[in-house]
Amino acid sequence: MDTMIDTGSISVNVRWAPQGGFFLWGTRHNGGICDAYDLRDWLFAWHAPSFYGTFIEVIEWMNLEGVLLPTLEALDYWAAPSTVMHQRLNYSRELDELMRLAPAVKEALTQGRFMPDFAKWKAGTLGWKLLLDEEAAALAASPAAELWMDQLIPAWIEADGVMRQNLERLERSFPLLSRSKSAADLWMDEEDWLISIGWQSDGTPFRTCLKLEEPATAGGAWPLRVVLQDRGDQNVQYEADPSVLKAWATAETDGEAAAGVPEAWRRHLGRAVRDAAKWRRMVPFLAEGEEGIRSLLTPDEAWELLVNGSIRLVEAGYSVFLPAWWERIRKWRPRLKAKIKSSVGTGPQPMFGLNQLMQFDWKIALGDIELTEEEFRELLEQNRRLVQIRGQWVQLDPVHLAQLQSVMHQVQKKQGLSFRDVLELHLLGTSDGEEDKQFHRSLKMEVELNDQLQELVDLLNHAKRPPLTEPPDSFRGTLRPYQVEGISWLMFLRECGLGGCLADDMGLGKTIQMITYLLLLREKRLSEGTTDPSPSLLICPTSVLGNWQKELQRFAPDLRVHLHYGPGRAKGERFAESCRGSDLVLTTYTLAHLDEAELSSLHWESICLDEAQNIKNAYTKQASSIRKLTGQHRIALTGTPIENRLTELWSIFDFLNPGYLGTLRDFTQRYVGAIERTQDQELIAKVQRLIRPFLLRRVKKDPSIQLDLPEKYEYKTYVSLTTEQATLYENYIRDMFERIDTLSPMQRRGMILTALTKLKQICNHPALLAKESARSPWRGRSNKVERLLEMVQELRQEGDKCLIFTQFVESGLLLQRVFEEEFGGKVPFLHGGSSKAERDRMIEVFQNEAEPDSPDSGIFLLSLKAGGTGLNLTAANHVFHFDRWWNPAVENQATDRAFRIGQTRHVQVHKFVTLGTLEERIDEMIDKKMELSQQIVGSGEQWITELSTEDLKDLFSLRSEWVEK
Numbered sequence: 001m002d003t004m005i006d007t008g009s010i011s012v013n014v015r016w017a018p019q020g021g022f023f024l025w026g027t028r029h030n031g032g033i034c035d036a037y038d039l040r041d042w043l044f045a046w047h048a049p050s051f052y053g054t055f056i057e058v059i060e061w062m063n064l065e066g067v068l069l070p071t072l073e074a075l076d077y078w079a080a081p082s083t084v085m086h087q088r089l090n091y092s093r094e095l096d097e098l099m100r101l102a103p104a105v106k107e108a109l110t111q112g113r114f115m116p117d118f119a120k121w122k123a124g125t126l127g128w129k130l131l132l133d134e135e136a137a138a139l140a141a142s143p144a145a146e147l148w149m150d151q152l153i154p155a156w157i158e159a160d161g162v163m164r165q166n167l168e169r170l171e172r173s174f175p176l177l178s179r180s181k182s183a184a185d186l187w188m189d190e191e192d193w194l195i196s197i198g199w200q201s202d203g204t205p206f207r208t209c210l211k212l213e214e215p216a217t218a219g220g221a222w223p224l225r226v227v228l229q230d231r232g233d234q235n236v237q238y239e240a241d242p243s244v245l246k247a248w249a250t251a252e253t254d255g256e257a258a259a260g261v262p263e264a265w266r267r268h269l270g271r272a273v274r275d276a277a278k279w280r281r282m283v284p285f286l287a288e289g290e291e292g293i294r295s296l297l298t299p300d301e302a303w304e305l306l307v308n309g310s311i312r313l314v315e316a317g318y319s320v321f322l323p324a325w326w327e328r329i330r331k332w333r334p335r336l337k338a339k340i341k342s343s344v345g346t347g348p349q350p351m352f353g354l355n356q357l358m359q360f361d362w363k364i365a366l367g368d369i370e371l372t373e374e375e376f377r378e379l380l381e382q383n384r385r386l387v388q389i390r391g392q393w394v395q396l397d398p399v400h401l402a403q404l405q406s407v408m409h410q411v412q413k414k415q416g417l418s419f420r421d422v423l424e425l426h427l428l429g430t431s432d433g434e435e436d437k438q439f440h441r442s443l444k445m446e447v448e449l450n451d452q453l454q455e456l457v458d459l460l461n462h463a464k465r466p467p468l469t470e471p472p473d474s475f476r477g478t479l480r481p482y483q484v485e486g487i488s489w490l491m492f493l494r495e496c497g498l499g500g501c502l503a504d505d506m507g508l509g510k511t512i513q514m515i516t517y518l519l520l521l522r523e524k525r526l527s528e529g530t531t532d533p534s535p536s537l538l539i540c541p542t543s544v545l546g547n548w549q550k551e552l553q554r555f556a557p558d559l560r561v562h563l564h565y566g567p568g569r570a571k572g573e574r575f576a577e578s579c580r581g582s583d584l585v586l587t588t589y590t591l592a593h594l595d596e597a598e599l600s601s602l603h604w605e606s607i608c609l610d611e612a613q614n615i616k617n618a619y620t621k622q623a624s625s626i627r628k629l630t631g632q633h634r635i636a637l638t639g640t641p642i643e644n645r646l647t648e649l650w651s652i653f654d655f656l657n658p659g660y661l662g663t664l665r666d667f668t669q670r671y672v673g674a675i676e677r678t679q680d681q682e683l684i685a686k687v688q689r690l691i692r693p694f695l696l697r698r699v700k701k702d703p704s705i706q707l708d709l710p711e712k713y714e715y716k717t718y719v720s721l722t723t724e725q726a727t728l729y730e731n732y733i734r735d736m737f738e739r740i741d742t743l744s745p746m747q748r749r750g751m752i753l754t755a756l757t758k759l760k761q762i763c764n765h766p767a768l769l770a771k772e773s774a775r776s777p778w779r780g781r782s783n784k785v786e787r788l789l790e791m792v793q794e795l796r797q798e799g800d801k802c803l804i805f806t807q808f809v810e811s812g813l814l815l816q817r818v819f820e821e822e823f824g825g826k827v828p829f830l831h832g833g834s835s836k837a838e839r840d841r842m843i844e845v846f847q848n849e850a851e852p853d854s855p856d857s858g859i860f861l862l863s864l865k866a867g868g869t870g871l872n873l874t875a876a877n878h879v880f881h882f883d884r885w886w887n888p889a890v891e892n893q894a895t896d897r898a899f900r901i902g903q904t905r906h907v908q909v910h911k912f913v914t915l916g917t918l919e920e921r922i923d924e925m926i927d928k929k930m931e932l933s934q935q936i937v938g939s940g941e942q943w944i945t946e947l948s949t950e951d952l953k954d955l956f957s958l959r960s961e962w963v964e965k
Contacts, residue, residue: 009029009089010026010028010039010042010087010090011028011091012026012090012091013025013094014094014144015062015144015759016143016144016148019068020151021068021070021073022144023054023064024043024067024069025039025067026039033064033065034740035065036065036066037068037250039066040053040056043081043082043083044056045083046082046084047082048082048586050073050077056068056073057867069279071148071152072155072156073682074148075102075104075156077102078098078099079103081099097139097142097145098148099146101140104135104136104139105130105132105136105140108132109156113132114128114129114130114153115129115131118190118484129151129323129363150385154683177366181807189307190468195529198692204231204265204268205230205231205265205268206228206230206238206268207228207229207319208226208272209227209228210227210313210318210321210322211227211320212226212297212310213225213320214812215299220304220379221296221297222299223295224286224297224559225242226241226244226245226293227277227321228261228265238260238262241294241295241860242292243295245272246275246301248269248270248273249273249291250569277291277314280293283313285297285304285307306322320935335366336362336363336364336408337446340422346736362408365446370641376404376887411545420660422453422661424461425446434836441563456496457693460498460693465485466489467483467488467492468488469521471519472516472523474556475516476557476836477512477555478518481797483512483513486502486510487517487520490513491517491518494632496692497633499634499655500656500695500696501636502636502637503637503640503696504697504797505698506791506798507700507713508698510610510639511610511637514538514608514635515552516555518584518606521536521583521606533605534603534604534605535585535605536584536605536608537585538584538589538605538610538660539588539610539626540589540609540610541610541787542588542589543589543719543790543963544719545586545588545720546718547561549561549718550718550915551718559583561583562578562579562582562586563586563587563593564578564587564595565588569595571595571598572597572598575595575598575896576611579602587599589604589622589626590622590624593621593625595623598778599625604630604632605633606631606632606635607629607631607633608634608636609635609652609655611637611638612637612638612655613638613648613652616652617648618647618650624657627654634655634656636652636656639797639798640797640798645672646667646677647664647667649687650667660690671686675687678940713907714908716912716913717787718915719787719914720783720915720916721917722766723767724766724781725782729762729763730958733957736755737952740752740952741949748945752952756944757808761810761811762784763883763917764808764882764883765781765785765810765811766781767814768808768811768814776813778817778818784914785815788815789819790881793823793879795878796857796859800858800876800878801858801875801876802879803862803873803880803894804859804861804862804882805862805863805864805879805881805882805891806862807865809863811862811882812829812863813829823857825857827861828857828859828861829862830862831863832863843873846873846875846876847874847875860876862897864891864894866884873898876907877907878908878910879897879907879909880897880910881895883909883912884913891911895907911923916958916959918955924954
């Protein structure tokens with residue numbers, strides 16, 4: 001049977017959907033919901049833009065099935081529906097209104113008939129509305145149409161590139177469009193607003209302005225004037241007392257009240273009356289009576305108009321004429337000045353220190369006006385906000401004045417300003433919004449130094465150099481110019497009672513600068529005839545204790561040095577006696593805590609910390625014990641003042657100048673947290689300014705330093721044996737000498753060469769002699785390993801690279817493990833067992849950092865024979881000889897892997913020597929040549945096998961004074 005086509009009418013309903021668009025659904029005459037796909041076909045059968053309904057989405061919403069007509073598509077469709085002819089469709093009232101509205105909306109959008117929406121602006125958003133005729137505007141007021149308009153206009157603007165650009169230009173031209181107003185601005189009507197933002201003109205030939213004039217007498221009333229200003233020519237103005245406003249509102253425009261007003265303006269005077277009425281609502285204290293504006297203001301009211309009321313009027317689009325000086329003084333804030341009058345710095349003032357109190361006079365600066373404390377107190381008693389001083393007007397904000405008084409009171413409680421306060425204020429200057437632990441920085445407190453203190457601060461800031469102090473005759477060496485400047489700086493700080501951190505790069509000679517300083521102290525005591533002087537104290541890591549002894553012997557043999565170390569060291573009451581007559585007491589960081597009672601019992605001539613980063617953790621017992629020591633001067637030596645965190649810097653500086661950076665908590669709150677979280681450059685600069693006076697750092701890359709260095713500089717690093725090493729060493733040579741005279745000449749030579757190898761391995765690390773497993777503990781068993789680790793860590797932090805040569809594969813593997821555990825990543829080791837491919841790859845990575853997956857550690861381990869020739873490793877500028885090959889030519893050949901053509905930096909060569917062992921003896925023999933020709937020494941180690949047994953005993957025997965006890 002043929003199916004008859006249902007020709008019954010369908011009602012089409014509409015509702016605004018939250019997805020953004022219109023939801024349409026159809027109902028039949030019996031109330032049933034028609035199929036959404038059928039509805040889509042009927043509505044959009046001839047609608048080409050939606051590809052005849054294909055792009056129209058069928059959705060389910062509110063338990064109804066229908067279609068979703070998007071915002072922009074709705075405009076096009078409602079303006080020209082494209083339904084089928086064979087199906088009757090009845091539209092609901094809401095849909096009928098939308099379809100009648102759409103053509104007018106499309107026409108207005110197309111022709112650009114729109115304007116800013118005042119209602120939306122009052123609600124705090126930027127919006128637009130269309131200019132529609134009366135009938136269309138009524139249709140646009142329905143709830144569905146309003147929701148549609150809210151999305152339709154922005155969508156249309158966004159889709160139309162030309163219109164979007166035009167509106168962006170409008171928004172830039174009228175910046176007040178995007179200003180979100182508060183409820184207090186509801187006095188504006190739409191016309192006011194459109195005029196104030198410049199969208200339309202009100203047609204009046206003048207602007208209504210307000211003028212505030214200065215009082216005739218100090219403390220008198222401030223006159224107000226109403227000014228009418230020509231819109232075309234700002235120089236054409238009419239001024240009147242505000243009392244005329246009332247007359248303008250009631251009198252004829254050509255009456256007496258309008259005398260002087262240009263004829264063309266008179267019929268517009270009602271505009272001025274309306275403007276004044278708005279001023280009353282915006283700035284209520286301007287009002288007089290029910291309708292008028294006041295002619296005179298009190299000083300407090302004038303100040304309120306200057307500070308707040310005028311800004312409100314200007315933001316509303318009105319011009320306010322204020323005294324010419326107001327803009328100049330508007331941002332002035334009172335600044336405290338402390339004019340130092342202390343005699344500190346006039347002539348020799350030894351040891352005045354950071355806690356020295358400075359005498360000063362208060363000054364209060366207002367712009368370029370300075371008041372004495374007495375003048376300031378008089379002003380406070382007058383309790384006025386605007387005053388005329390020496391012919392100039394100034395404002396006195398009560399909030400700022402209260403802060404001034406608070407700071408003055410704080411300083412008074414402290415009984416003045418200390419040199420620490422003066423220095424910090426001078427270095428940091430001011431910082432708005434930051435409250436210091438003692439001063440309100442926002443007050444711009446300043447210190448005015450006298451000439452002597454200014455010179456002292458310039459010296460501390462390295463803006464000027466202190467007078468040079470030449471080394472004494474007792475110094476057995478030659479200092480470079482920058483080293484002379486270093487000891488001069490230390491002596492200058494000593495005279496001021498201020499501690500200092502000498503933070504030169506590794507290899508620039510911190511040790512000999514300190515030795516020269518100690519000699520200068522000794523010479524000074526001798527010249528003054530001081531009886532029973534206190535010695536200086538030098539604390540260093542155990543690994544460099546021997547190095548200090550050796551360097552002191554070499555450069556300052558006249559210094560009387562007492563070593564406080566080992567199980568036989570003086571304890572209790574014997575300690576002071578053991579130090580008597582000494583110029584210097586040497587000890588270690590470990591003993592600084594263990595022997596705190598002894599070391600604290602003396603007041604030291606000076607206290608020096610070598611490798612001062614050892615106290616970087618302020619909370620360790622060691623660091624705490626060291627900070628308790630007392631002495632006339634404190635010095636820190638370190639190549640790495642900041643290894644990981646700023647708190648490490650605080651710990652060193654709190655030792656040098658206790659309290660200078662405040663407590664650790666203060667320092668962390670003010671600087672550390674923000675810097676480590678955000679790398680705030682301003683805060684970093686502040687910390688740099690604070691520490692600069694007490695930190696002297698010279699780097700090898702500084703041209704003035706490099707000119708003073710030879711191209712290749714050799715150092716010897718002396719270390720002592722640990723107790724474990726010394727025991728193994730002595731046992732080995734005892735067994736050897738018990739057997740040596742019973743052997744044949746060939747066997748004797750073999751035993752001596754074997755002994756050379758074994759004893760060198762013991763000097764390197766005791767684990768090598770016993771051939772311990774790769775996982776055996778290594779820490780604390782070899783000072784040579786510990787010292788190498790410290791030096792490598794320092795040079796890596798300076799961005800340098802190094803080559804480390806050893807004769808033994810076992811030593812190289814041990815060092816490889818040590819470095820990889822300490823620094824992470826892979827450390828290359830080139831030895832005889834390395835393949836050519838491995839060798840080439842290691843060199844390429846080290847030289848070029850070519851492989852991102854194999855980050856360069858900056859360390860290259862090489863066995864002396866495998867890596868001593870044929871390589872170009874100019875990326876390194878440090879060379880370490882971990883153990884010695886007693887042929888200088890072989891060592892020099894290895895060094896030249898880095899010191900060769902292509903090297904652009906100075907190369908530093910470090911040769912390790914273990915004190916008290918054959919390493920030291922042979923090193924001395926090579927240096928002095930002890931009647932051995934270069935040819936004999938240059939033949940390698942064979943010459944040692946020809947020595948007599950007595951000479952061998954002298955060469956091999958262990959000198960126990962260098963052994964760690």
